[in-house]
Amino acid sequence: MDSKLDMFEDVNTSPAPSLEGEMSIPGKRMTTTTSPGGVPDYNTLDEPIRETVLRDIRAVGVKFYHVLYPKEKSSLLRDWDLWGPLVLCTFMATILQGSSSADSMADNGPEFAQVFVIVWIGAAIVTLNSKLLGGNISFFQSVCVLGYCLTPVAISLIVCRVILLAAHTTFLFFLRFVTTTMGFAWATYASFVFLGQSQPPHRKPLAVYPIFLFFFIISWLVLSHN
């Protein structure tokens, strides 16, 4: 009994009273305000929650901008997040899903879950493929890049949706075709810029072909949606 009391007192009077430290979590997104040491300049515990949310939203917006203007290579790769892919994928699956009415004219378009699965499993398989080929990129970085690179395809889907409000004519189909092709080429080019250098040169076509196929299939879904 005595000894136990002793121990508690000793712990209280032990010569290390200050419990200071930094709670830096590796791999978190710190897009705009990261100091060279990798430690953020801000303190997420003290600031208002609005600033935290806004900073994350801004980081997502910066990534969208980088995809639409694919020049800088490192930003998307260093700080990955999956918010943008989730938003894009949900948006596209919502628009692309076939109507579930039971009449004979119901289109046999994909279900919501099918589009969702094609995007996520497709991105995962493409990433796994580049990992298996010996690429030096982490799994979620690649999934993040592929997801964000859906942005041009999603924009072409919006344009196609607007065009479809008008009558179905051959010219308008041609317009949709051109829009979708541009979105497809843009998406493939952007992901090539971000992911291309992660492979050894003699295997680059092997890694790029699945990316091409991935965006081609999604673009086909966009084009044939009517």
Add this chain to the structure above:
Amino acid sequence: METPTADDLLQFRDYSGGAPAQINVNSPTHATGGGSGSGSGGAGGGGAIGGNTNAQRQRGDPLADLIYDMSTSAQTLAGGGVPNAQNASLDGSGAGGGGSKLSFLTIEYYQQFFNVDTYMVLERIANSMIPKRAAGNYLRMNIGENPDLYGPFWITVTLIFSIAISGNIASYLQQANDGYRWHYNFHLVSYAATCIFLYANILPAILWALFKYSLKPVDAAEAVETDSASYTPTLLSLMCIYGYSLAIYIPVSILWVINISLLQWLLVITAALLSGTVLIAVLTPALRNSQFSLFLIIGILSAHIVLAAGFLLYFFHSPPEVVSSGYPPAAPPAAALKTVTDAAVNAGVVAGNQTH
């Protein structure tokens, strides 16, 4: 009262027994084993370094044993994985045998199946289409040494979508002049995926089992001279060959969009015979080793032709009623009724014309 050191505290907690006692036991090992044991009870932190693992291993601790095994396998991976890729890119003969010690849970284990370069994949695709292009020992020296799954996997995926897409385009072209508002049929993808994946996986497995089952008993004297000519492939090699043999159907499926029946059937025959004969030629060493090789040859060829004909009939020739029959169950009777009534009306008109 004197301030106790950390050791005193540990000594004290030793009396309470149980888990804290293990800290007391382990910490001297860390101190002597290289000084890297900074965490309390951090056998994982120390073990991964690899310096003091031997000392821990002799203690018979199962956790330390496990960590030792993991770190040694990680070291062999780090040392052996990259040279494998480099060797394969240089001489093309592959180094699949080097990875036989890897655990199947690691990604490096599967990297040996993707150990190909661009020119190798193109070479294998060309070899699967053009007869007499591959050397006689192609199965043993090229495929058998380094079977890859990259080509088979992406060829089957490409074939699935190229058949689904061109099947949709074909149905669009067939119905474009009817004034019928065309709807694309995404479910073709599911059907194509099912049948192609089954064909590319089940058939090699069956063939492999048949090869094993029907292995010819070899005489001891004969074995020496036939050894070079006969060779029973592994399951992986068979899957590799079968995957590549589907490659010819990708351009063919795009050409099937042209809605001329004669051309379509000509394509079926040509493609099936081309890749079928290549398949037979490549598998000749294995067939020579089998008891009923004639039966196997006929089986392989007919399965290939049936696959191509099935593609054409199901995905390209089906009228709209049949295509949509899978999805809304009410559609086929109504459509059938419509055709029947149309036929009846036409017959009536014809009959009326004849009576006039």
